[in-house]
Amino acid sequence: MISVAKEIKKNSIIENSLKLFSTKGFYNTTIPDIAKAMKMSVGNMYNYFSSKEELAKYAIKYSTNVLAKELRNVNEMEITSKEKIYLFTRRYLQNVTKSPEVVEYFLRVYLSNREVFNQGCEGFICVGEFVTEVMILLDEGAQNKEFREQDFFPAFAMIMGCLGGFAFLSGEKVLEKELLFYSDAVADNIYRALKYDE
Amino acid sequence: MTNKQKPTIVWFQAITCNGNTHSLLSANSARLELFLNSFDLIYHPSLTVDKTLEDILNQKEKIDYLLVEGAISSNKDIFALKNSTTNDLLNKLALKANYIIAVGSCACYGGIHKKFEEDKTISGIKENINEKILKNLKHEIINLNGCPVHPEWILQTLFTLKAYGKISLDKEKRPIELYSTLAHHGCTRNEYFEWKIEGSFGEKEGCLFYEQGCRGPMTHSSCNKILWNDISSKTRVGMPCIGCTENDFPRNDMLETKKNIGIPQDVPLGISKRAYLSLTGIAKTFKIDRLNKKLME
Ligand code: SF4
Numbered sequence: 001m002i003s004v005a006k007e008i009k010k011n012s013i014i015e016n017s018l019k020l021f022s023t024k025g026f027y028n029t030t031i032p033d034i035a036k037a038m039k040m041s042v043g044n045m046y047n048y049f050s051s052k053e054e055l056a057k058y059a060i061k062y063s064t065n066v067l068a069k070e071l072r073n074v075n076e077m078e079i080t081s082k083e084k085i086y087l088f089t090r091r092y093l094q095n096v097t098k099s100p101e102v103v104e105y106f107l108r109v110y111l112s113n114r115e116v117f118n119q120g121c122e123g124f125i126c127v128g129e130f131v132t133e134v135m136i137l138l139d140e141g142a143q144n145k146e147f148r149e150q151d152f153f154p155a156f157a158m159i160m161g162c163l164g165g166f167a168f169l170s171g172e173k174v175l176e177k178e179l180l181f182y183s184d185a186v187a188d189n190i191y192r193a194l195k196y197d198e
Numbered sequence: 199m200t201n202k203q204k205p206t207i208v209w210f211q212a213i214t215c216n217g218n219t220h221s222l223l224s225a226n227s228a229r230l231e232l233f234l235n236s237f238d239l240i241y242h243p244s245l246t247v248d249k250t251l252e253d254i255l256n257q258k259e260k261i262d263y264l265l266v267e268g269a270i271s272s273n274k275d276i277f278a279l280k281n282s283t284t285n286d287l288l289n290k291l292a293l294k295a296n297y298i299i300a301v302g303s304c305a306c307y308g309g310i311h312k313k314f315e316e317d318k319t320i321s322g323i324k325e326n327i328n329e330k331i332l333k334n335l336k337h338e339i340i341n342l343n344g345c346p347v348h349p350e351w352i353l354q355t356l357f358t359l360k361a362y363g364k365i366s367l368d369k370e371k372r373p374i375e376l377y378s379t380l381a382h383h384g385c386t387r388n389e390y391f392e393w394k395i396e397g398s399f400g401e402k403e404g405c406l407f408y409e410q411g412c413r414g415p416m417t418h419s420s421c422n423k424i425l426w427n428d429i430s431s432k433t434r435v436g437m438p439c440i441g442c443t444e445n446d447f448p449r450n451d452m453l454e455t456k457k458n459i460g461i462p463q464d465v466p467l468g469i470s471k472r473a474y475l476s477l478t479g480i481a482k483t484f485k486i487d488r489l490n491k492k493l494m495e
Contacts, residue, residue, distance in 0.1 A: 122483045123480070123482065124480060125483055129476060132475045135479075138458070138461065142461075150460075151459070151460050152461060
């Protein structure tokens, strides 16, 4: 049985390493760096993760599952698909404000160091839960004729590209106003790109 | 061929294309012979028999098994036999029957004829038989769904009734033994289904679920277990299952998979869409050489 204490510890290692990976990059962060941030011995670190690669894969699952839970919660609400887009955009940007390292990690490590994730994290394997929720959101919207018919990937990229791009602008500190100020405008853009045309 | 010991069968044809009759005649020859030796088929409009429909209507003796092929209408202008509606004839025959079996989708629910928009009376036999008659039957009406129904399903049902007097039915009133599994069971393309590899019409390779509208994973039927002509089935030759044993048959656009933003609208029976999507998203990631190649170059 997986002990709860071990899982909690693992998650806290991930949270610390997300911060390091997202600021220093994947290759510049070493296991001793993470151990130091955790105030743990390097040897003990290996009791939790056998390698930095393994840790990186866990971290991507962990961080996208946080978003997947948010979106699942929104998906299960009895509101229109349009309202779901607005709500999810808000929650996503709130997450970026609260834990910028999570999105930074996704953008700067997961998307830029594909070779690390080639084995065991191919395709949607490590981000599957999140992608599934986006599928449910799109599928329901199209079924109740709020969204127009189109291929999945352009629709998916529209949502994620828009949200990811905005998180990037925020990370680069180029936005004039607070991130959440833009939430409804971003959601509106996403909705207009998806919406059913008469 | 009359023998008082053998149970009698009357095969009544209403509004039909004759497909179920063709199906019956294509049964395995040994089984068909056994059938003809075990039952007394006293009337069938397409076969040489001694009696006419009128003789049957006038006879005093009961009919053991009334098999009905085709949809029923109470509108004389649409369809009439001997100047009577099929509804009228059906009720007269039903009054004499011990068992009634709807043979094929049209008799069960109206089938393709029900799509005829100029007449709203066309439907299956259940809606057309007088309630009082239903009470006098020895068994509730049995639905042998299919377009057409597999000949062996007709024979198995009759042999079971002959031996035991009853047969277990599912909630669509189909024999459980024949309709409890899905057309997907026994399909030779299951491995392609698992790994999400689409095939094309008429080819040996690939699954027909993702693009071609195959309803195998949501259709109760034993087509891939009790094979047609003892060797084949639609999916085995590269034709998608069109779900002809379900009550929503015929649906529109049966040879394409209905999708919303690229996501299949219907998913296999018994799994939630969320679970199905996460499972297939992962399966699709793998490229299995063996399954992506032609079976025979
Ligand atoms: S072709 Fe149809 S029945 Fe065969 S495996 Fe694919 S979905 Fe199932």
